Amino acid sequence: MPPIIHADRCTHCGMCATICPMNIFKHEKGQTPRVAYPEECWHCNACVLDCPAHAVELRLPLNYMVLHVDADTLHA
Ligand code: SF4
Ligand code: SF4
Numbered sequence: 691m692p693p694i695i696h697a698d699r700c701t702h703c704g705m706c707a708t709i710c711p712m713n714i715f716k717h718e719k720g721q722t723p724r725v726a727y728p729e730e731c732w733h734c735n736a737c738v739l740d741c742p743a744h745a746v747e748l749r750l751p752l753n754y755m756v757l758h759v760d761a762d763t764l765h766a
Contacts, residue, residue, distance in 0.1 A: 691749040692728030693737055699745035706737040706746055 692714065695706070700722045707717035712730040715737075717723040725731075733754055737746045 691751055692725045692731045694747045694749070695722055695725070696745045696747065697722045699743045701743045701745075703742060705740050705742065709736045709740045711736065 693706075702717075702720055702722060704717045704719075704723065707713075707715035707723050711734065712727070712732060714725055714727040714730045715723040716726040733748060733750055735748060738748050
């Protein structure tokens with residue numbers, strides 16, 4: 691499932707569009723980015739982590755939720 695941008699929090703900085711490795715966002719200066727290619731999202735979470743306004747929400751597909759491991763919980 692593609693990310694959701696909460697327009698009420700978005701500051702239009704464009705970081706999500708810059709950071710997304712799949713280029714799914716289209717961003718015009720001064721506007722909230724638009725999810726242009728939702729089917730291309732591979733749920734890497736970079737847009738969520740790098741949004742300075744915490745405006746991006748990612749809804750993981752069920753199979754991702756089952757298999758997901760939080761890297762912070764891994765110890766050598
Ligand atoms: S990174 Fe966050 S604040 Fe910046 S444009 Fe994207 S959603 Fe908006
Ligand atoms: S989760 Fe990754 S691939 Fe999907 S929109 Fe965000 S940065 Fe792009």
